[in-house]
Structures are given as structure tokens and as C-alpha cells.
Amino acid sequence: xxxxxxxxxxxxxxxxxxxxxxxxxxxxxxxxxxxxxxxxxxxxxxxxxxxxxxxxxxxxxxxxxxxxxxxxxxxxxxxxxxxxxxxxxxxxxxxxxxxxxxxxxxxxxxxxxxxxxxxxxxxxxxxxxxxxxxxxxxxxxxxxxxxxxxxxxxxxxxxxxxxxxxxxxxxxxxxxxxxxxxxxxxxxxxxxxxxxxxxxxxxxxxxxxxxxxxxxxxxxxxxxxxxxxxxxxxxxxxxxxxxxxxxxxxxxxxxxxxxxxxxxxxxxxxxxxxxxxxxxxxxxxxxxxxxxxxxxxxxxxxxxxxxxxxxxxxxxx
Amino acid sequence: xxxxxxxxxxxxxxxxxxxxxxxxxxxxxxxxxxxxxxxxxxxxxxxxxxxxxxxxxxxxxxxxxxxxxxxxxxxxxxxxxxxxxxxxxxxxxxxxxxxxxxxxxxxxxxxxxxxxxxxxxxxxxxxxxxxxxxxxxxxxxxxxxxxxxxxxxxxxxxxxxxxxxxxxxxxxxxxxxxxxxxxxxxxxxxxxxxxxxxxxxxxxxxxxxxxxxxxxxxxxxxxxxxxxxxxxxxxxxxxxxxxxxxxxxxxxxxxxxxxxxxxxxxxxxxxxxxxxxxxxxxxxxxxxxxxxxxxxxxxxx
Numbered sequence: 001x002x003x004x005x006x007x008x009x010x011x012x013x014x015x016x017x018x019x020x021x022x023x024x025x026x027x028x029x030x031x032x033x034x035x036x037x038x039x040x041x042x043x044x045x046x047x048x049x050x051x052x053x054x055x056x057x058x059x060x061x062x063x064x065x066x067x068x069x070x071x072x073x074x075x076x077x078x079x080x081x082x083x084x085x086x087x088x089x090x091x092x093x094x095x096x097x098x099x100x101x102x103x104x105x106x107x108x109x110x111x112x113x114x115x116x117x118x119x120x121x122x123x124x125x126x127x128x129x130x131x132x133x134x135x136x137x138x139x140x141x142x143x144x145x146x147x148x149x150x151x152x153x154x155x156x157x158x159x160x161x162x163x164x165x166x167x168x169x170x171x172x173x174x175x176x177x178x179x180x181x182x183x184x185x186x187x188x189x190x191x192x193x194x195x196x197x198x199x200x201x202x203x204x205x206x207x208x209x210x211x212x213x214x215x216x217x218x219x220x221x222x223x224x225x226x227x228x229x230x231x232x233x234x235x236x237x238x239x240x241x242x243x244x245x246x247x248x249x250x251x252x253x254x255x256x257x258x259x260x261x262x263x264x265x266x267x268x269x270x271x272x273x274x275x276x277x278x279x280x281x282x283x284x285x286x287x288x289x290x291x292x293x294x295x296x297x298x299x300x301x302x303x304x305x306x307x308x309x310x311x312x313x314x315x316x317x
Numbered sequence: 318x319x320x321x322x323x324x325x326x327x328x329x330x331x332x333x334x335x336x337x338x339x340x341x342x343x344x345x346x347x348x349x350x351x352x353x354x355x356x357x358x359x360x361x362x363x364x365x366x367x368x369x370x371x372x373x374x375x376x377x378x379x380x381x382x383x384x385x386x387x388x389x390x391x392x393x394x395x396x397x398x399x400x401x402x403x404x405x406x407x408x409x410x411x412x413x414x415x416x417x418x419x420x421x422x423x424x425x426x427x428x429x430x431x432x433x434x435x436x437x438x439x440x441x442x443x444x445x446x447x448x449x450x451x452x453x454x455x456x457x458x459x460x461x462x463x464x465x466x467x468x469x470x471x472x473x474x475x476x477x478x479x480x481x482x483x484x485x486x487x488x489x490x491x492x493x494x495x496x497x498x499x500x501x502x503x504x505x506x507x508x509x510x511x512x513x514x515x516x517x518x519x520x521x522x523x524x525x526x527x528x529x530x531x532x533x534x535x536x537x538x539x540x541x542x543x544x545x546x547x548x549x550x551x552x553x554x555x556x557x558x559x560x561x562x563x564x565x566x567x568x569x570x571x572x573x574x575x576x577x578x579x580x581x582x583x584x585x586x587x588x589x590x591x592x593x594x595x596x597x598x599x600x601x602x603x604x605x606x607x608x609x610x611x612x613x614x615x616x617x618x
Contacts (some may be wrong), residue, residue, distance in 0.1 A: 106412070110352075114589070116594060118587070119591050257431070276431075277428065282421030283422060
């Protein structure tokens with residue numbers, strides 16, 4: 001059983017790493033998008049899922065990463081060397097935002113993060129050194145899809161591993177206590193602000209690196225692409241559909257959402273309205289199973305096991 | 318001086334509209350303790366319904382309000398019937414689940430509009446859209462004056478409803494203390510449904526009035542939603558006068574910044590978003606809370 005479980009985690013990793021050998025460029029592009037989605041969803045889940053702090057402002061961190069990389073590359077720095085700086089800047093920004101914002105609880109925090117995300121986007125579109133609303137183009141000749149593919153997939157695998165590690169660590173237990181009852185956690189001596197800030201900084205750093213890789217792969221960024229509210233939205237949607245608070249949930253959600261996006265974007269009739277389906281999914285999940293696909297799976301598992309044990313009891317009697 | 322009067326009058330005019338749109342959010346928050354993210358979608362829908370009435374039946378937007386108001390009240394009641402199970406106010410803290418649920422509703426509304434009306438920018442051009450008149454030496458657009466008058470009318474209607482009728486008293490009772498209200502025989506579920514309808518109606522009316530003042534797309538409404546949040550946070554979430562004061566403060570801030578500083582207009586939205594953040598963090602009980610704190614300080618001295 002344990003081996004089967006481990007295989008379930010290792011096999012997809014091996015598959016995506018070996019994929020360039022036998023898949024064509026189009027499929028690899030889709031896998032790149034999937035890896036990006038898994039990274040964003042799993043990183044968001046560290047704060048939003050484990051600690052229950054739902055933030056709708058994560059596009060700010062993608063933007064910080066993407067712009068750090070683009071601006072430095074234009075000054076001649078190797079794009080991949082800018083990743084640590086992007087991560088550090090995003091982490092610092094996350095602490096600056098988090099210090100006041102974490103005084104707010106639940107939905108008030110969520111609304112404050114919408115405000116932050118929008119304010120950052122408007123600023124990026126107005127300030128001149130970011131190229132304003134027309135955006136920035138990466139320097140020519142810095143594109144190598146193989147590098148991009150392996151770095152994105154590598155980041156996704158590292159992120160999932162980090163999320164799994166966090167969930168088991170002291171940090172994860174503290175975050176879980178904060179999610180369940182912040183007052184009780186504080187009373188037991190958990191410094192909720194410090195742990196929330198740590199989770200925020202960790203996930204912001206990962207998301208910023210993803211933003212950098214986004215800039216490197218797409219070669220062009222603008223406030224309307226990397227600071228977009230819809231981006232913040234899909235980051236939140238993936239873990240929610242898959243199941244917040246688990247390690248597998250965001251991966252499942254990312255798989256569904258990015259498949260939908262790849263399939264739907266090719267239908268011209270739905271190009272403007274694929275958010276309709278996001279909204280519908282959000283409503284369905286919230287109405288019927290707020291724990292997402294993982295919750296449904298767990299219910300099915302409980303149903304099957306109790307059914308089996310009931311039958312074995314009946315057979316014995 | 319002239320400039321100052323101009324800022325003051327323009328702020329007052331926008332404050333009326335701001336108060337109407339924020340009040341829709343405040344009444345729902347007060348009664349049900351939920352943050353209605355679908356508000357933005359409803360405002361957008363209000364604008365498009367007014368647009369449809371105007372283009373199909375040549376109905377003046379302000380006469381259209383008579384239809385838009387009741388229509389959106391009904392729409393809100395239906396929304397409550399469908400989603401109320403998950404939104405039911407349990408405890409005093411709003412839940413993340415209801416927030417995300419209403420977020421989903423917003424997305425569905427927004428994209429229904431994309432399907433029906435496409436993403437093109439629309440606007441309503443009436444015979445008085447470009448006209449203006451001079452008040453106290455300041456030239457003011459006729460549409461914004463009409464919008465102000467309509468806003469004041471709807472706020473007066475609301476105030477009479479809240480203070481003079483059983484329904485209004487019940488709404489205030491549930492806002493103050495849900496359990497106590499239920500103990501004294503108020504049907505809190507029904508009141509919640511009506512309050513949700515009322516809030517939705519105000520959002521629809523606000524959207525209808527916005528459609529007279531500016532061009533709109535299905536995506537419009539988000540910045541107004543954030544402004545509404547900013548106002549109800551400033552206004553202390555639940556009182557009509559607080560909301561009006563919050564609206565005036567935001568409008569003065571926006572107009573003042575645009576007139577007296579060189580902050581580019583494209584940054585104006587960022588100002589109100591930053592204001593929202595600061596208000597949430599620094600004034601958790603809004604301006605009334607701040608006043609109360611000052612009063613207490615003065616009393617202890």
C-alpha cells in the first residue's frame with residue numbers, strides 16, 4: 001500500500017521529466033502550463049489552504065517576479081540569475097503587506113488583498129520604468145525552450161515537495177491550528193502573526209519565481225497579463241476545486257483548470273466567457289462540497305470501506 | 318475659492334451615488350454578516366438592463382429606475398432562495414465559504430453579460446448627456462445632478478423604510494442582534510431574504526445610474542465594488558449616516574487629489590484601493606468608532 005502510494009507521487013514526476021524524449025513541442029507547452037498551474041496552486045495553498053488565509057492578491061507576486069526578471073535582463077543580467085532576487089523581493093513585499101493585513105481576519109483579509117492586488121496593478125500600469133501599460137519585452141536571444149521546460153517542471157516538483165514538507169513540519173501544524181481556531185492557537189502560545197508571515201513569504205517567493213519563469217518563457221509581459229485579477233482568481237480557484245488544505249488537492253485542481261483552459265481557449269465562442277465555467281465550478285464546489293475533489297474522494301473512500309466492513313460483519317454473523 | 322467650491326460640489330454629487338452603491342453592500346452585511354462580492358456583478362447587470370430598456374423601448378434611464386429597482390429586488394430574493402442555505406448567517410463572523418460562493422455568482426453574472434452583450438464598450442446617450450448648468454459659479458453636468466437627486470431620493474426612501482415601518486425595525490433588530498430579534502418573534506430568515514433583495518435592488522439602481530455617467534463593459538463594477546468596501550469600512554459597516562459620511566470622505570479625497578495634486582487620474586483608483594487597505598487595518602470600526610474613541614478620551618480627561 002505504502003509503495004503504491006509512493007509510486008503515485010513519483011510516477012507523474014518521472015513522466016514529466018522524461019516527457020521531452022517522446023512528446024512533441026505542443027504537448028510540452030501544455031505540460032509547461034500545467035507545471036506553472038501546479039506551482040501557483042500549491043504555493044497559494046501553503047497560506048490559503050494550510051492556514052485558511054484566503055488571499056485574492058497573488059498576481060502581485062507573479063508581477064513582481066516577472067518584472068524583476070524582465071527589467072534586470074534588459075540590463076544584461078542572465079534571466080535565470082535573477083530568480084533569487086525576484087523571490088527575495090516578493091518575500092519582502094509579502095511581509096510589508098502581511099504585517100498590517102494579518103491583523104484582519106477571514107473575509108476582511110481577503111478584501112484587503114483584493115485592494116492590494118488592484119493597487120499594485122494600477123501602479124505598474126502608470127509608473128514609467130515598467131514600460132507602463134504597454135509592458136516590457138525580454139531581450140532577444142535569451143530564449144531556450146528546453147531550459148524553460150525543465151526549470152518550470154523542476155519548480156513545480158520542488159513546490160509540491162515543499163508543501164508536503166510544510167504540512168508535516170512545525171510550521172504546518174501551527175498553520176493548521178491557526179486555521180481551525182486562531183484564538184485557541186494563540187492561547188496555546190502559537191504566535192499566529194509570525195507563522196502567517198512565514199507562510200505568506202514562502203508562498204510569495206515561490207510564486208515570484210514562477211512569475212520570472214513566465215516572463216522568460218513568454219518573452220513579453222504587461223500589467224494586463226501578469227498583474228491581472230483573473231490570474232489571482234485562477235490561482236485561488238485551482239486549490240478550491242481540488243481541495244484546500246491537502247497536498248494533492250491543488251495538483252488535481254491545477255490539472256482540471258489548466259485542461260479546461262487549454263481546451264476552452266481553442267473554442268472561439270468561449271474565449272471571452274471561460275470565466276463563466278470557473279464561476280459555475282466555484283458555486284458548485286461551495287454549495288455541495290467545500291473540501292473539493294479531495295473531499296469527494298474521501299467521502300467515497302469512507303463509503304467504500306464502511307460498506308465493505310458492514311458486509312464482512314454481515315457475512316460473519 | 319472657486320476651485321474649492323467646485324471640489325466640494327463635485328464631491329457631494331459623487332458622494333450621493335457612492336452612498337447608494339455602498340448602502341446595498343452595508344444592508345446585506347448588517348443583516349447576514351456576509352460580504353456580497355456579487356455586488357459588482359449586480360451593478361454591472363443594472364447598467365445593462367437600463368441600457369436594454371433604453372435601446373429597445375427608448376425608456377429614459379431615470380424612469381427606468383422604477384422598473385430596475387423592483388426587478389432587482391426580486392432577483393436578490395431569488396438569489397437568496399437559491400444560495401441562502403450556504404449563506405445563512407451563522408455566528409457573527411462572515412465565512413470564507415459564502416464569500417467564495419458569491420464570488421462565483423459574480424463571475425457567472427459577468428460572463429452571462431459577455432455572452433448576451435459581448436465585451437464591447439457601451440454607453441447611453443440621452444438628450445441631456447452633454448448638457449450642464451451653473452450652480453454657485455461651478456459648471457456641473459446635468460446627468461450627475463440628476464443622479465445625485467435620484468440617489469438622495471432612494472436614500473430618503475431607505476431611511477423612511479428603516480425608521481417608520483415594521484420591516485425596517487425588524488431589519489435593524491436583526492442587524493443589532495440576530496438572536497435577540499428572533500427571541501422577540503422576528504422571522505430572521507425572511508428578513509434576511511428581504512434584506513438581500515433590498516441590497517441587490519440598491520446595487521441595480523446604482524449600476525443604472527452609473528450607466529448614465531460613463532461607458533461600461535461587462536468587466537466594469539470591480540473598482541466600484543472596492544470603492545463600496547472602502548466606504549462601508551469607513552462608515553462603520555451598518556449605519557445609514559455612517560455610510561453617507563464614508564461616501565463623502567472618499568469622494569472628497571478623490572476630487573481633492575485630482576484637483577490639488579499632480580497625481581495622474583489613472584492612479585486615482587489605486588488611491589481608493591490603498592485607502593480601503595488603510596481603513597480596514599487602521600479603523601476596524603470605521604469613522605463612528607474613531608469618533609467614539611475621541612469622545613471617550615474627552616470624557617476621561
